[in-house]
Amino acid sequence: MNITRAMSLVSPLMLTLAACSTKPASHTAAAPATLSASFNSACAGCHGDSAQGGFGPALAGSQLSLADFTAIVRAGSGPMPAFGAADYSDAQLSSDFAFLTGK
Numbered sequence: 001m002n003i004t005r006a007m008s009l010v011s012p013l014m015l016t017l018a019a020c021s022t023k024p025a026s027h028t029a030a031a032p033a034t035l036s037a038s039f040n041s042a043c044a045g046c047h048g049d050s051a052q053g054g055f056g057p058a059l060a061g062s063q064l065s066l067a068d069f070t071a072i073v074r075a076g077s078g079p080m081p082a083f084g085a086a087d088y089s090d091a092q093l094s095s096d097f098a099f100l101t102g103k
């Protein structure tokens, strides 16, 4: 096995380990303790690590309904690209929405 092949196998593993380390030690679906790993990778770059805002507006404490929040994520808005369920599942979306809004 050459070094390039070896790195192509090691890199996804390291990414997986990095993603796992950001997961909460324990949480329930009803009261998520943190934002999802997908939020960290897909949304935090624009909305901030704690969804406090950055390039995109703050999402923490959002007054949007789950339906409106979902519609914006699935369709995109202005400079924000659309995210399908393959990138950001309905379960992750509703968990993050609950974390951000307490709804």
Ligand code: HEC
Residues within 6 Å of the ligand: 039, 042, 043, 044, 045, 046, 047, 055, 056, 057, 058, 059, 062, 064, 069, 072, 073, 077, 078, 079, 080, 081, 083, 088
């Ligand atoms: C490329 C940067 C970028 C990324 C990545 C991004 N957003 Fe956004 N988002 C924005 C911008 C900019 C706006 C404001 C859009 C507008 O004014 O039309 C926005 C708006 C929103 C809104 C509406 C907020 C409001 O109060 O009106 C929601 C909800 C939202 N984003 C959720 C998400 C989620 C969830 C993700 C990850 C799946 C995400 N965004 C990824 C830039 C981004």
